[in-house]
Amino acid sequence: MHTTDLLLAIESTCDETAAAVLDRERRVRSSVVASQDELHERFGGVVPEIASREHVRRILPVIEEALARAEIRLNDLCAVAVATQPGLVGSLLVGLTAAKTLSLVLDIPLIAIDHVEAHLYACRMAGGDDVFPAVGLVVSGGHTNLYDCRSAVEYELVGSTIDDAAGEAFDKVAKILGLGYPGGPAIERAARGGNPQAFAFPRTFLHEERLDFSFSGLKTAVLYEVRGVPGREAQAPELTEQRIADVAASFQEAVVDVLTGKCRQACEQFSYNTLLVGGGVAANTRLRERLAELARSASLRLIVAPRELCTDNAAMGAIAWEKLERGQTSDLDLDVTPGLVRATR
């Protein structure tokens, strides 16, 4: 094996501490993800201060585990990559500090990754190097973004949520229904026994041309349905298991309607026939079914990220190879950019 063919990618943008060893063919030699779900569960969402402290505790063992599983040593690495944007500032800084230290000590190139672009690159890893140009949708706890993906390194944001992200809505609705955290998988399970037509929840912007999203009205509609409208809480019907299932299924259907509808509009607007979908919410079975239906009816090539590459991980950091091959490396004064890089059009 050529020792120059292995890259270490580090991911610590939110509440997962992750590291992966990736070869030049974009194959995953090892991928380690330490989830903090159990630490944030009782708060129903990620607490930034807890997240960054845990990253500090876990980052070195996670890197060591990734090297051990790939059966290599630090000296075998030819580059180190890290997600520097967007994310929680304290969390991002832990990964960046680890990556800079390795770059300096091992004297290897440092590569900055955009976490959201990496979510889309997970589709390239599954679909091959001919997936671009394409429309890209990233749906996660922090993002609901549509991209014009011109190549493996050119992603232009063309639409995003104006309030909550889709995954955030899943998490908040799960909390309203008492289903636990993270909400996505819990809602998906509860929805299996429910009627998706039981409640007509709002589908914001669905019939407008703009490629933006809004989920906070949907979340409020669910809240009023479950707890009663303000001032009339006493009239709210009992929250039986069947009612929970019906609300979960109707909510999920509303989110999926909007996500698939906007993907269809974006493919039409850009005249693209490839659709890439990544991020934690892309693990949702109903969304995957409806995207497959869309792809059939609109003759699109659909690539949804494999489930293990949907939620946060470092393997999707294979996008760093694209940058390394183009000489796009960073100096040691590299900084983090917590906010989302906005659309230019």
Ligand code: KG4
């Ligand atoms: O990509 P990710 O791990 O982290 C962020 O970058 O935000 O996404 C996590 C989000 C959470 O909001 C979680 O509830 C949601 O993805 N999620 C799901 C499913 N699995 C995870 N949402 C719907 N259905 C799922 N099966």
Ligand code: ZN
């Ligand atoms: Zn993510």
